[in-house]
Structure formats: C-alpha cells, structure tokens
Amino acid sequence: MQASPTVVLIHGLFGFRKLLWLEYFRQARLLYEQMGMRVIVVKLPWAGSIDRRARALAAQLRDEPGPLHLVAHSMGGLDARLWITHLGGGAQVVSLTTLATPHRGSPVADHVCASYSPFRLFAGVHALTTTAMRQFNAATPDHIDVIYRSYAAVRPVEQLPWFMRRYARLIEQAEGENDSQVSRLSASWGTLVAVLSADHFELVSLNLWLNPFKRRQPFDPLPLYREIGERIMQQQV
Template sequence: MSLELLGAVLLALLVLGGLGLLAFRYLRARRVRRAARGLRYPVVLAHGLMGFDEVTVGDRRHEYFKGVPARLRQLGSDVYVVRVPPTGSVSQRAEALAQAVRSLDAKRVNIIAHSMGGLDARYAISQLGLASRVASLTTIGTPHHGTPLADVGTRLLGDALGLKRLCTALTVETDAFYDLTTAKMAEFNRLVPDARGVLYASYVGAFQQRTRALNPVLLPTYLYLSHRVGPNDGVVPADSQKWGEVFGVVEADHWAQIGWSSRFDAESFYASLFQALRERGL
C-alpha cells in the first residue's frame, strides 16, 4: 500500500471516529435533557375510599397523598389532585373524576390512583369516554377483585346490624363499601374492559408475614386477611391489587402507600413510579 493511500485511510478513520464521538456525545446529552424534562403528560392523583385531596385541621393542612405532589413536582411534572365523593359508588366517583380530568388544559394525563381511586379511573376510562384523555393508569393497593373485608363488613355491619338503613336515614352514602365486595368486583370486571391505547399498570403492597412496618391499627385486619387469602396490605389482598403490568411489589401497608407512615419511604417509592412512567415515554 502506498504512503498516500495509507494516509487517506488513516484520515478517513480519524474522521469517522470523530463523527462517532460527536454522535455519542449528542445522544448522551439528549438523554440527559430528556431525563430532566420530567413526564410527557401531567399527573392526576386520585384518592381512595373516604379520601380527600387535602383538609385543614386547625392551622395544619393535611394531604391524602402526603408529600407526594411536592415530590412529583420536584421531579419535573405538573400534578393535579382530584376530590371525588368519599363514600359514593364507583360510578358517582368516576363521574367526578372524569369531569375533573376534562377540565384540565392537557391533551392527556397520567392517572396515579390509590385504592378505590383505581376503580373510579377504570370506570371513567372505559364507560365515560375518558380513554382519549388518559395515557396511563397506575393503581396502588387497588382492590381490582374486591376484598373480603368488604364482604364481611357489608354482611355483618351493614345488613345484619342495620347500619346501612341508619346511614340511609342520615343521608350518608354507603354504596362504596358494597361496590368493593368480591362479588361486585367480579361483575365490575366483566362489564368494564380495559381501553385500547391506555397503559394499565399496578403496584402491589403486601407483607408475607407480620412485621413492625405494619401499622398496629391494621394488625387485626391483616391477620384476618392473611388467614383467608394470604399476603395483603392490611386492607386488600395482594392478588387483588394486580392489574395490567405489575410495576413492582412494595412492603407497605394500605396507609403507608400514600405517605402515612414513618416506616416506609413513600417519596422514593413515587420517584421510582415516576421513573417507570418516564421510561415508557409517558
């Protein structure tokens, strides 16, 4: 090979190497910029049974999702917290959720729902025409297949002891408790199919055995469910919480999942949820 040809080959290799290095730096910078942007769509937080967006007691403000909105905003997302009827039926709560989402100045949203809020969202997406406005639904501790606690509670307290009649006389809604029974949820799942184009995902909160991380108030219900159905979060069986893509399983009781525990790092949990959505381009 002549010296001229060798020089040309070396020059070409240097040029190609330089272009490759520039391309690598560009793609890396692009990934960094994308990571810093946050999510493509804003987040809507949907509360569970007997929940709220926030309440003020005396001079103190309490959030249902304790510390979560601030953490998600810190990560780079717009966050909206919705309030629905605390003990209304799934259909009533879903209507309120749908109206709230439609009122937002956003093409689509990512709904993160705790407990019954996940059922409200599924109903709104499937039955109330909200599918085009929702990019993803991530449920946490949601009783997609009901919970035995609702079965025994409605049967013994609501019907046998007459609490349902009393609440009706006092104009207190009780439909939510009956909607969470295993029989009602079996019917719900037949009538409320997932919508195409929406990512359905879930996180499962569960303990394999009794632990100090469990809120002591939930110990009786945890033991009851453990005997009946196995691992649970003190309110909902682990198997009932699975819907769509399971993002993960966390050792957090039903209240710790929304930040109401010093034994569980809820902010880090929601940061990982945020990352899971971001990796999927949401």
C-alpha cells in the first residue's frame, strides 16, 4: 500500500508557523490533512539569511525519511533550494513548489538596502537583493532528481493596499508586473504553472485590503492549494 504523501510548508521572510491565533498556512494545512496527506509546518528564523534558514530547515527535516513535497511561500523557496542543493535535501525531496518566491531577487530589497530603512539591518533582506540572488543562483543549480514548479502573482497597482503601492511601482519600473514584493519574472522558476491574480500576502490568506469605500475581487487561495495537492497525490501513485 502506497504511503500518504508528506507535504512540508515553508514560510517566507518575517513569517512564522503560528503567531498567537494567526497561523501562516492554516488553510493549506487543513486542506492537505483532509486530503489524507501528512503535513509538516516548519519554523525558520524569521529574518535570518538564506543559509541560516536553510540550516534550520535541514535540522527540522533531518529525521524525515521522505519522499517529501515542499510548498514554499516567498523567501521559503530559496531556503528550500539551498537545502536541496547544498545541505543534503535532494536525497529526501521529490518536488518543490514555490509561491511568489523572489528567485532573481527584488528591487524592493535593493531599495531598502540602499536607504536608511531599519529593515536594511536584517540579513534576510540583504539576501533578497538582485545582486545577492545572481550570486545565489550561480552557486545553487537545481538538483537533477527534484521537480521544480512555481507560481507567480500579479495585481494592478490600484488594486493593492495603499502602503504597498510605492514598492509595486518601483518593481514595475524595473521588472514589470508584480504582487507588490516580487515580480512575475522573478517568481518564475522551473515550470511556471500559473500567474495568479493576487498580491503577495493573499497567497497565504492574508487580506490587507482596508479600503471600505472601494471593493476589489478577493483572491481565494484554496483552489491553488488544492491544485498543488492534487498534483502531489498524482505523483505519489
């Protein structure tokens, strides 16, 4: 009898497993458990470098025999890639699906690190500059035995919460369509499965649209996670 797939959910920069009552991957976790999968939600250093976060990921999954299917939001996809290629994860992992991961960096990180923003003090932000990611990609080739899939997200600037628009315009000038944090181009890695009509945070069920006078079409992440889960189940057969 084929064992149930094991799915590992990996949060992004400034993310968490659970903060008070708020669970980063709650909808995805519940859905995958309902689908009969075993689910692991990891907890990584919230503002650490890719190397530090990847080593934490490796430590938490060291005793998992695999095969593992990784689903990662934002920076979590980079932590997963480093673990797979350089820290032995390739022996345990079947697939990596990334959601709005800045595989080629983000102009937002470039801007923050060149300014007096307090966020420039975090190693995780420096790791996401376009220069740092060119170096990362050159040193981190894909593992030949792992399937890499990606999803990008885009929202027109006027459909973004007001406090995201400055960064969205900055990315738009440099790289085009984006989700306020990551461009469509940067989010594409391996097989680009789809481009979703969502902002960066809607992908993990966080709706920051606070304008009571103007409505926008909300993004429901459940069909996305279901599609990913069904693909994982098909691979397990």
